[in-house]
Amino acid sequence: MEPNIRNIAVLTSGGDAPGMNACIRAVVRTGIYHGRNMFGVMQGYQGLIDNNINEMTARSVSNILHMGGTVLKTARCLAFKEDAGMEIAFKNLQDRHIDGLIVIGGDGTFTGAKRFGEKYGINVIGIPGTIDNDLYGSDFTLGYDTAVNTIIDAIDKIRDTADSHDRLFFIEVMGRDSGCLALRTAIASGAEAVLLPEKETSLKQLITKLKSGVTTKKSSSIVIVSEGNKYGGAYDIAKSVKRKFTHYDTKVTILGHLQRGGSPSGFDRILGSRLGYAAVNAIIKGESMQMVGLRGNEIKLTSLEEALHAHNYKLEDDLLEMTHVLSI
Numbered sequence: 001m002e003p004n005i006r007n008i009a010v011l012t013s014g015g016d017a018p019g020m021n022a023c024i025r026a027v028v029r030t031g032i033y034h035g036r037n038m039f040g041v042m043q044g045y046q047g048l049i050d051n052n053i054n055e056m057t058a059r060s061v062s063n064i065l066h067m068g069g070t071v072l073k074t075a076r077c078l079a080f081k082e083d084a085g086m087e088i089a090f091k092n093l094q095d096r097h098i099d100g101l102i103v104i105g106g107d108g109t110f111t112g113a114k115r116f117g118e119k120y121g122i123n124v125i126g127i128p129g130t131i132d133n134d135l136y137g138s139d140f141t142l143g144y145d146t147a148v149n150t151i152i153d154a155i156d157k158i159r160d161t162a163d164s165h166d167r168l169f170f171i172e173v174m175g176r177d178s179g180c181l182a183l184r185t186a187i188a189s190g191a192e193a194v195l196l197p198e199k200e201t202s203l204k205q206l207i208t209k210l211k212s213g214v215t216t217k218k219s220s221s222i223v224i225v226s227e228g229n230k231y232g233g234a235y236d237i238a239k240s241v242k243r244k245f246t247h248y249d250t251k252v253t254i255l256g257h258l259q260r261g262g263s264p265s266g267f268d269r270i271l272g273s274r275l276g277y278a279a280v281n282a283i284i285k286g287e288s289m290q291m292v293g294l295r296g297n298e299i300k301l302t303s304l305e306e307a308l309h310a311h312n313y314k315l316e317d318d319l320l321e322m323t324h325v326l327s328i
């Protein structure tokens, strides 16, 4: 028999990601369609602790589908990592008889959700929402596609000026521990090299690659540096390369937080809608401690535990090898 989950809360946590609003809309409307009471928690886990929780209607989520950011706001909440913070959060949910919690966020958010669900037995479903694409069990996380397109657009513009001036550009992209954005945008922008947190490329290898570009008469070169790269960020790498390789005038661009903003792509609007709809259907059926994700073209459940073991699996060796081959 299905458990009678009546009151469901939704929150967004960690870095915002384009498509979160489409997802919130889908969660709220699917819940209301099924006769549930729906609540929006402001500022991620911080709102659970501060009791910043509001009942939502179908109209609360009108005209947000196309918007970047998150109308529920988000936060990196240190207090939720402490037992005392979790306890207050649980009490606030209990007081409102909230028996289902849907969290939209990345690996940190899921780590918190898993601890919370295990400790208090509340039904929890995770929705992968992060530009980092660093969760196992979903080919893509919400916001990743938009961020990839935003980065490509920026690199295309840099390529114009790099080529006009015969310059070497080091472009730093986000992804604290994940090289997904860096690798995929390197392919899509035709970068000469890419430095990732997960795979080591020595300075020597990088310089050899850049020198071969000079030999084959490349007028400009672009190196994508993932922010989590072991040898440092784009400024550090540029400085080290400049000391040993003086052929090009060298410039650095840090793309920064513009990568997280903007109206979601069509793909992220559809993905957010599908994941939000599936999350509510799953929680109503009594599923808990699971993530809803896209695999192939199907929405599948993966345990939160498994979802957190993503490292390396999304950086297929052939893609790295391919960037090398295609940029000769």
Ligand SMILES: Nc1ncnc2c1ncn2[C@@H]1O[C@H](COP(=O)(O)OP(=O)(O)OP(=O)(O)O)[C@@H](O)[C@H]1O
Pocket: 013, 014, 015, 016, 045, 075, 076, 077, 078, 080, 081, 082, 105, 106, 107, 108, 109, 110, 111, 112, 113, 115, 129, 130, 131, 132
């Ligand atoms: N071990 C933990 N226990 C409880 N809560 C946690 C834990 N780790 C993270 N959280 C909560 O999850 C929040 C979000 O985590 P984090 O800042 O790592 O972002 P994320 O969800 O990984 O998203 P993104 O990487 O896209 O920014 C943290 O601010 C904290 O409130």
Ligand SMILES: O=P(O)(O)OC[C@H]1O[C@](O)(CO)[C@@H](O)[C@@H]1O
Pocket: 014, 015, 016, 076, 130, 131, 132, 174, 175, 176, 227, 260
């Ligand atoms: O916005 P903040 O808190 O500086 O966080 C930046 C981090 O968030 C992410 O953008 C993920 O949301 C990472 O790629 C990046 O390292």
Ligand SMILES: [Mg+2]
Pocket: 014, 106, 107, 108, 130, 132
């Ligand atoms: Mg994360």
